[in-house]
Amino acid sequence: MSVNVKTFQHLQQIRDKFGPGIFGKIIQKLLALAFYEIGSQHVVERGVQGVDIDVVITDAQKYAFELKTTEGEGTLISKENIDALRDRQKDGYRPVLAVLRIQLFEDWIFASVPLSHLHPGTVPLSRLRAYRLKELEISICPIFERMVDQHFSSVLERGEGYLLEVLSQKRGDRIV
Amino acid sequence: MFELTRLKVHGFRGFVDEQEFIFDQPVVLLCGENHLGKSSTLNAIEWCLFGDSCVGKQTGIRERIGWEIANRYLPAGNVAVTVEFSGPKGIYKVTREQSITKKRGVQRVAMFLPDGTVVHEDEAELLLYTLFRSSFQDFMTTVYQHQEAIRVILTQEPRERNDAIDRLLGLSQYRELLGGIARAGLDTILKDMDGKRDNFRVRCGQAISTLSNLIKEEIAKAVREGITEKEMTEQVALQLAKNIAETVKSLAQELGVVDFQSNIPTVFGDIAEFREWVKNETDRLWTQTPDVAKQTGLVQEQRNLNTLKSKLETDKVEEATAQKNMTDFVKQFGDDQALDKAIQKQQKTISDLDDQIRKTNAKANLIREAVQYLEDVAPAVIEGRCPLCGAGAPNLLQHLKDEWEKKVKAEVAELDRQRKKCKSSLEQIEGFKYKLKVLQKDLQSAKSRYNDCVKNIAAALKRKIEETDDPLSLLNKCLEQIEKELKLVDKAITEKRKTISGIYDQLAKLRTIHEILTHEHKRGIIERIFKTDQFLKLEELLNSASRFVEDVKTIKSTLTEVSREEAETKINAAGAALNSYFCRIAKHPAIAGLVMEVTEDSKTGLNSYAFKSKDGTDPTPILSQGDLNCLALSLFLGLSEATGETQRFSFLMLDDPTQSLGPEMKGELARVLEDIANRRNLIIATPDTEFKELITTEITKGKVVYTFTSWTKADGPKVTKAS
Numbered sequence: 001m002s003v004n005v006k007t008f009q010h011l012q013q014i015r016d017k018f019g020p021g022i023f024g025k026i027i028q029k030l031l032a033l034a035f036y037e038i039g040s041q042h043v044v045e046r047g048v049q050g051v052d053i054d055v056v057i058t059d060a061q062k063y064a065f066e067l068k069t070t071e072g073e074g075t076l077i078s079k080e081n082i083d084a085l086r087d088r089q090k091d092g093y094r095p096v097l098a099v100l101r102i103q104l105f106e107d108w109i110f111a112s113v114p115l116s117h118l119h120p121g122t123v124p125l126s127r128l129r130a131y132r133l134k135e136l137e138i139s140i141c142p143i144f145e146r147m148v149d150q151h152f153s154s155v156l157e158r159g160e161g162y163l164l165e166v167l168s169q170k171r172g173d174r175i176v
Numbered sequence: 177m178f179e180l181t182r183l184k185v186h187g188f189r190g191f192v193d194e195q196e197f198i199f200d201q202p203v204v205l206l207c208g209e210n211h212l213g214k215s216s217t218l219n220a221i222e223w224c225l226f227g228d229s230c231v232g233k234q235t236g237i238r239e240r241i242g243w244e245i246a247n248r249y250l251p252a253g254n255v256a257v258t259v260e261f262s263g264p265k266g267i268y269k270v271t272r273e274q275s276i277t278k279k280r281g282v283q284r285v286a287m288f289l290p291d292g293t294v295v296h297e298d299e300a301e302l303l304l305y306t307l308f309r310s311s312f313q314d315f316m317t318t319v320y321q322h323q324e325a326i327r328v329i330l331t332q333e334p335r336e337r338n339d340a341i342d343r344l345l346g347l348s349q350y351r352e353l354l355g356g357i358a359r360a361g362l363d364t365i366l367k368d369m370d371g372k373r374d375n376f377r378v379r380c381g382q383a384i385s386t387l388s389n390l391i392k393e394e395i396a397k398a399v400r401e402g403i404t405e406k407e408m409t410e411q412v413a414l415q416l417a418k419n420i421a422e423t424v425k426s427l428a429q430e431l432g433v434v435d436f437q438s439n440i441p442t443v444f445g446d447i448a449e450f451r452e453w454v455k456n457e458t459d460r461l462w463t464q465t466p467d468v469a470k471q472t473g474l475v476q477e478q479r480n481l482n483t484l485k486s487k488l489e490t491d492k493v494e495e496a497t498a499q500k501n502m503t504d505f506v507k508q509f510g511d512d513q514a515l516d517k518a519i520q521k522q523q524k525t526i527s528d529l530d531d532q533i534r535k536t537n538a539k540a541n542l543i544r545e546a547v548q549y550l551e552d553v554a555p556a557v558i559e560g561r562c563p564l565c566g567a568g569a570p571n572l573l574q575h576l577k578d579e580w581e582k583k584v585k586a587e588v589a590e591l592d593r594q595r596k597k598c599k600s601s602l603e604q605i606e607g608f609k610y611k612l613k614v615l616q617k618d619l620q621s622a623k624s625r626y627n628d629c630v631k632n633i634a635a636a637l638k639r640k641i642e643e644t645d646d647p648l649s650l651l652n653k654c655l656e657q658i659e660k661e662l663k664l665v666d667k668a669i670t671e672k673r674k675t676i677s678g679i680y681d682q683l684a685k686l687r688t689i690h691e692i693l694t695h696e697h698k699r700g701i702i703e704r705i706f707k708t709d710q711f712l713k714l715e716e717l718l719n720s721a722s723r724f725v726e727d728v729k730t731i732k733s734t735l736t737e738v739s740r741e742e743a744e745t746k747i748n749a750a751g752a753a754l755n756s757y758f759c760r761i762a763k764h765p766a767i768a769g770l771v772m773e774v775t776e777d778s779k780t781g782l783n784s785y786a787f788k789s790k791d792g793t794d795p796t797p798i799l800s801q802g803d804l805n806c807l808a809l810s811l812f813l814g815l816s817e818a819t820g821e822t823q824r825f826s827f828l829m830l831d832d833p834t835q836s837l838g839p840e841m842k843g844e845l846a847r848v849l850e851d852i853a854n855r856r857n858l859i860i861a862t863p864d865t866e867f868k869e870l871i872t873t874e875i876t877k878g879k880v881v882y883t884f885t886s887w888t889k890a891d892g893p894k895v896t897k898a899s
Contacts, residue, residue: 103381104384125370126369127722129721
């Protein structure tokens, strides 16, 4: 799996415009939208404390995502990240590290690493490969690409606020 | 477990003829002075089981470097050792032989099993290992108390010490597994694999970037040339190609080319070939166009006639110049006849002068002879009288001589002057004559060139040129005609050229679209690489490799944990014996008790061992040589018992265990061995008679004593057996 060149260029432009911090938040919201798109029962996207996204796709598929973006061969995991995932695990969510390497021909890695194997520090992406949730990746990655391409112009123009509105609308739709 | 029952030694180290040892009692004592063969007896057991593994530097025993197996005093150098064990299914026999072939030792090993099966060589070696589950290193530290090897535990680097203790505890397999995992460097391999994938990805990214930039530039250029982005499709390219092909076909028909074969590409991949075809075909059609052929002929003829015209004009001028030069010269110096006449005249004058000079010279000779005659025949003249008249005439002869010489000289000089003048005139006239000939030749040549040129013109104009004709006018008239024809042909060609230019314009457009699409196609290929089955398979392989590495890490972690737990269990089991043996044998006043601890080495995950006194300090720095030996013995004896079921041999071999021990220590050691003899058979080699007596008195189990009394080169050790 790999992100299309066009999508990658969109991601690059977003990152170049908003910087890595806001870019991370935008990516988080786009991924949350992708989960809405596949018809998840429940999606919680957090801007503050706790894991980044909770998703209930079906009753048997409950995931807690800690999102990371990186350009290198590894990603930094903090104790807070691990603690947040552990908290959600107690509530029946499967903890998942979702890492997007911002490089051409890379894509999301959804790694369900046993928390006992995770320690604060840099985790090589090659290690995360062992714990990939391939089926979930296959179902989400193309949708994520579509979300990026679909919302690219508006995101570039209005930033994170635009996606907040879209997510808010999605939540409203779901309540209705 | 396997009980040692018999040993036969032949030709091994100091042994000569076959010597048999029967181990039919729980305690076997090998006694005698040093150098008589006691240690060699124990070594023979070791060599029979492990062959070359117990020889050389890798043993960690200094004296084993360059260690000789064969008895150096036997000429053949053949060695044979047989060891017999009583095992779970009966009698097991191992024989190892070494013979010298071409100065090299060749070993043969065989194993005889209770069911009568015999296996040899590699199969036998493998069976030895699997049956006894012991490497040489294991045997050396858990069965055969080799003083130097045990001392390693106390004095060597931590890694070697930990390695040795792991072996003592029967944990070497864990250690080997963990060492193997570490040596495999799976993390590095995985990183390397991922790095290679990443390099490939980066290279593809660079290629994509280069192609994208190229496409961007090409599109911008195309737009400037009036091509819209909508036109940059394969369909448009193919339609454009079809239009071009039809235009070329029309042109061919218009030009009347009969051998024209149309070519219309049906797939985008054929466009490159089509472009070449169009270029070649239009070139071919152009050269075959009649108007173009006519134009080429007319231009050639025009060029030819212009050349002739130019030459004619030049030749005409040159002829006129030659004629004028000739006329002017004749006018000034005369023609051929006049010059010839002048030459003849000068020649005659010169001839006359030559005659006069000749005559004058002849006359002078006559007078010279006459004067001489007078001098000879008329002395009177000399005396101053005239010879004719006799009148006095002083100096008459001299006077006549002078007068004559003066006259003759003047005459001759005048004649010479006149002759020179005539000669000079003659040469000048001859020069004019030569010059006239040159001018005549030039004139002739100029006329000849002109005539040739006229002949060429006649040939070019394909007509006869009469004397009365003006060739230049004829040429000009012909050139005017050509010019008129050329104008007509040019007009016809310009129309066709417009068609060709149209084809070229369309072809250029096709080329631009084709190149953009080709680059996009290449970019697409690279992009698709990452979605191909092969690449997805590669990704899955990398994922599998990563899973494998993670699994191995889990296994490593488990092995580390199990190895440590097992070590702790065994140390706990052996701890009391180690402490008890050391305290009993050494009786060290400063060391109340001894504790052995195991921890995990944070870097390697391997077991790390430490000895501590009861007060928590490391005791080894304050131990004497005797104390260290006590500690080594206590450790060996304590831990060899702790190996429990992992140990397949039911006996211990102790080689000179009382080194550096005092009398009291020896007594305690004998009593400790009495305890051990309840659980293990003992084979003890010692030169210490005091210790031999202690063993005899302190150990209550049945004993057999082999006494080594002497050794000679010819017979080897002399051994006697006593029960």
